[in-house]
Amino acid sequence: MPIRTHRGRAAVYRRFWGWPLRSPKHLAAALVVVGAAATVVGLLLPEPPPSRNEAAGGGRTTSYQLPPQRSAVVPTPKRPPTISVPQAGPTPTAPDPAGVAVVEKWGEAWVNHPVGAERRQWLDGLRPLTTDEFLSELSTVDPVNAGNVVTGAPAAVSSTEGSMVVRLPTDIGVLNVTVNKTPAGWRVAQYDKEG
Numbered sequence: 216m217p218i219r220t221h222r223g224r225a226a227v228y229r230r231f232w233g234w235p236l237r238s239p240k241h242l243a244a245a246l247v248v249v250g251a252a253a254t255v256v257g258l259l260l261p262e263p264p265p266s267r268n269e270a271a272g273g274g275r276t277t278s279y280q281l282p283p284q285r286s287a288v289v290p291t292p293k294r295p296p297t298i299s300v301p302q303a304g305p306t307p308t309a310p311d312p313a314g315v316a317v318v319e320k321w322g323e324a325w326v327n328h329p330v331g332a333e334r335r336q337w338l339d340g341l342r343p344l345t346t347d348e349f350l351s352e353l354s355t356v357d358p359v360n361a362g363n364v365v366t367g368a369p370a371a372v373s374s375t376e377g378s379m380v381v382r383l384p385t386d387i388g389v390l391n392v393t394v395n396k397t398p399a400g401w402r403v404a405q406y407d408k409e410g
Contacts (some may be wrong), residue, residue, distance in 0.1 A: 251384055255262040310371030314394045317344055318381040321392065321403045322365040326385065328358035346402045362387035381407065
């Protein structure tokens, strides 16, 4: 019986073939390498030529079939660029006096915050004239910062069928108040302070 040593060609072969069996990681790595090599070889080999029977017809009547083709990238037809047309905005309309009146009443409630009054009382005065969404935003406003006097009559700046912007002068500056038409009537939806 031959003695196995750690030298020579046989020892090298044993180490090479025994490496994948040393651990599951080695085995997985070996399988990945073998799979990658098989894929590369398969891509590099040419298609086999048709057999003689297929080329000559073999005396039988058969329909001609194209040899299988490798998948090729088929160019997609170019589409013309899409042109986006901006949609027309709402049609301007004459200001609704009822919406301007709501802004006037809202302005009176806006500046009505006597010293020592609670924020809840101030918000209750604004509630019938304000949308619920905007009322929740107003709950973060300190009434002291709301001004004390409306200094002029409200005037519509822009108007559409369902919304208006009304200019309201106060002692803290001019407010551009947006009122929206709701099922309950005109309600204040937001305001912005000019400059």
